[in-house]
Amino acid sequence: MEIEERVKSLIEEQVRPALQSHGGDIELVSFDTDGGVVTVRLKGACGNCPFAAETLRSQVEAVIRKEIPEIEKVVRTE
Numbered sequence: 001m002e003i004e005e006r007v008k009s010l011i012e013e014q015v016r017p018a019l020q021s022h023g024g025d026i027e028l029v030s031f032d033t034d035g036g037v038v039t040v041r042l043k044g045a046c047g048n049c050p051f052a053a054e055t056l057r058s059q060v061e062a063v064i065r066k067e068i069p070e071i072e073k074v075v076r077t078e
Contacts (some may be wrong), residue, residue: 008016012061017046019046019055026060029077036072038064052076060070 013030019026024046029039040060042052050054053076061074 003033003068003070005069007031007064010064010067011040015049015060018059024049024055026072036070038071038074039077040074041077 023044025043027041027042031038056076065071
């Protein structure tokens with residue numbers, strides 16, 4: 001399975017349910033294979049939450065990087 005497919009699977013199976021339980025959601029926007037950068041969009045309650053940066057770092061990036069070490073970082077777009 002390619003890295004992008006693995007990222008999609010992790011988001012669907014682990015990240016999205018956690019965010020949805022708090023009224024939020026997440027969308028995979030892109031994956032840069034050269035830089036190992038995943039870009040996501042936080043939606044719902046997570047989209048405008050003052051703790052969105054912490055959610056991105058501690059929940060989204062931590063889960064993805066733990067399972068897929070090739071990922072260098074996860075960033076968010078509006």
